[in-house]
Amino acid sequence: MDIEQQARSFQETLIKLRDEIAKVIVGHQDIIEKTIIGFVAGGHVLLEGVPGLGKTLLVRTLADAVSVQFSRIQFTPDLMPADITGTNIVVEEDGRRRFEFQKGPIFGNIILADEINRATPKTQSALLEAMQEGSVTFAGKRMIFEQPFFVLATQNPIEMEGTYPLPEAQLDRFMFKLDVKSPSVQELASIFGGTTGSTQNKAQPVVDGKRILEMRALAKQVPVAQHLLEYVARIVLATHPTSPEGAPVVKQFVRVGSSPRGGQAIINGAKLIALMKGRYNVSADDIRDCARPALRHRLILNFEGEAEGIKSDDVVGKVIEHVPDIPERVRRM
Template identity: 50%
Template sequence: MQEELHKVIVGQETVIDQILAAIFTGGHCLLVGVPGLAKTLLVSTIAQILDVTFKRVQFTPDLMPSDITGTNVLEESEDGRRNFRFVQGPIFANVVLADEINRTPPKTQAALLQAMQEREITAGQETFALPEPFFVIATQNPIEQEGTYPLPEAQLDRFMFNIKVDYPSLDEEERILSSTTGAETQPVRKVLSAKAITYLQKQIRQIEIAPLTINYVARLVRATRPQDEMSPKFVKDLVDWGAGPRAGQYLIAGGKAVAAMDGRPSVSVEDIRKVAIPVLRHRISTNFQAQAEGLATEDVIERLLTEVPEPEIPKYGKS
């Protein structure tokens, strides 16, 4: 998958690894970056290399919930009877790209909530199951504030990863300019089916994680909450509210995906640390004091990773 993606996408190894980790654990992603960093291209290329259905929704201020979920239409049969028939919306796909998700009002943003959590849609008196596997990958522009609607915390919490897409390096930018202004583009091939993804998701859930590592995850998540007695003083000073239990679930799921992609049968503390920032970035709210000191959420997480002690592996004597 990485080889096929790099036929189109230059660099962004960390971003690609995190998206693949989410796919292999059934999680959703929020890609945050300025325009022109190939966020939409990356998602559409992922859909091309997966043998799955793909739908793209461009979020706009006039978009309605039924434009995403679908709607009931009145049809007349040959014998003159009229019946309502549900016409599925673009949410009925394996991979759904919610482009510029913060450009639509909260009423339409909320249309994704049930789909992302329960993998189903309720329309009228009927509930429809979404296809498996199902992923929502949303993009967001962090610099435009006018005409945008920030995602509510409840919806942010449904995203497994908040992935920051940054500018390319000089060498990568030169390669981008060279490859995109040439005459030929390399075609990508499909390498993974929907059935294979579902199988891999079940296998990754069986990756082992030691009780000591679970204890480290619990302590790390609890340390983000200023009301908790386990949180350090700087958290109490700089944070309004911290992460909930879903953060711990996603830390473990992300750690299992990292271990599996690295070919290891068990999760290490380093795997947890590797996914800590994208999992916790959107689940911690800093206060005015942190903003006055120029500290971002990432700074708080990095400091937590240094201050929360790692579990001590017991040493056994020679037999």
Template identity: 50%
Template sequence: MPPSSSSPPQDPETLDDLSTAYDRLRQEIGKVIVGQEDIIEMVVVCLMARGHTLLIGVPGLAKTLLVRTLAGALDLDFSRIQFTPDLMPSDITGTEIIQDTQDGRHFEFAAGPVFANVILADEINRTPPKTQAALLEAMQEQHVTAAGETHTLDDPFFVLATQNPIEQEGTYPLPEAQLDRFMLNLWLDYPSFDEETEVVRSTTAGPQSEVSPVMSADELQSYQEFVRQIPVADNVIEYAVQLVTRTRPDSGEAPEFIQDYLSYGAGPRASQYLVLGAKTLSALDGRMTPVEDDVRRMAVPVLRHRIVPSFNAEADDVSSVGLIDQLLDEM
């Protein structure tokens, strides 16, 4: 039974339902996607927390297949937008077109591909900032405006944008303010030898496996509401805020290595997403409230794109992930 929107915040039955539903979802995705368990978990965490994900990886790592499979297993409408230098904002949001009727000609709004539940924004950094902003505004406001009229986007609404870390020529990097709208920044690595062997075996012999819906849109929305209601102890919230505060070089609480290697730290949205992610992790694991370790697990994907390394960090080959790991070691 899916939970109702009025489910009490401490409902063990709903918690068990969510944990069981997550297990079914992982099994269904596993029919198509080999490995990538951590990436799948974080994508589901982001979805349950009503966030959006920036996925970075070289071509051929099944980024598109992962998103399409997730949408199929959740019985959600899927839309893929291939970002190119000539893509216009109206190609994403939709536009007004002239229609001939018995009463004469009139304008009618033709919805763009952003009107779906799951959006794959493929290579978002290959389109100019004006077009990037059209998608990012839709992500933030969950509506688009055309000819002075506001059109509400579908719910649930989840954007997964991809970037290729190798080719930077002809790209338009997302500014820090726009990167901040993505809850998580996930990096896909190459599969292991055994995983790649299984991929080759399964994709070169016979028909491919197909996924079946294991969760409806209504169930997903109910679980999203339930996650929001999960209680969090004050010490966990304070731990998340302290972690974010220590990334700010001028905060007075920043360690010396942060002052040396960071130009700017993360803002309050990082603290919010750390706690939301921790709540979701605990719920998917069948636990009623998160602990500090859940915050630590969310630290890298939440903070990686929200801290700005200084010239000293580049000169000393110090990465954002290395700084986050060092910060966690000292807390």
């Protein structure tokens, strides 16, 4: 199968997966697509929204549509790190006792970390190594997870009672942060009709883990032109207030800009968007499409930004306006 055929097959599979999820999830098409992109790209996704908007249902539906192992971790203030990673238990065998490691719910393919900001920072940190390394270390022994491994975390807005803000280091582990908005009147009416009747839609498996890994490998091969790599680099540097490339709005309202992971997330996401649109090359529009979800959680506002009620989304929007996709020196040639 040549590259063109592989790209066409990739597009068909992604669309089939998206449409299967859309049978259950009403609206939120961009949220569905970005979640799938994060999953296939090998990243992790953070969903934020008030309770009742279908965040948990989206994760469950994705797991139903993909034939892989699904685990759920309900984060609460009394949850301990061992409740996530696992612990040693005493096993009696042939009259002798020995320790045996009992795996926690983190050992799965699709992991729902529900209401992650309800747990204490100590427990939240238990996800760090797992998300970044695809493994956990217990008693000096490293245990690697089966691929694909995807953490999809949900959180409530931090101003809600009983929430703990996620540490910057953990936020940086998420490829995308997606804001789940309230549905429209038509979408809400459709939700009511679909959830109060005698039958409810359920997603059926349309792809398996092996196919997801094949798609991930193909996405890695999608070429990105040098000037677009530099475009992403300028966007990332424009989020830093101390950088000569820094945008004016950043110098005024931002304390800390994006790490290089933000740029990596943009590029990996743009490759998936290109394939989803049937192209085997990345465009500047693909990059701009990924900038907000990849950067919104990686910017830390300063005191003035917090006091003015500035939103990181607005800052990223101004950064995109500030940075041209073709440098001025090239335009003048």
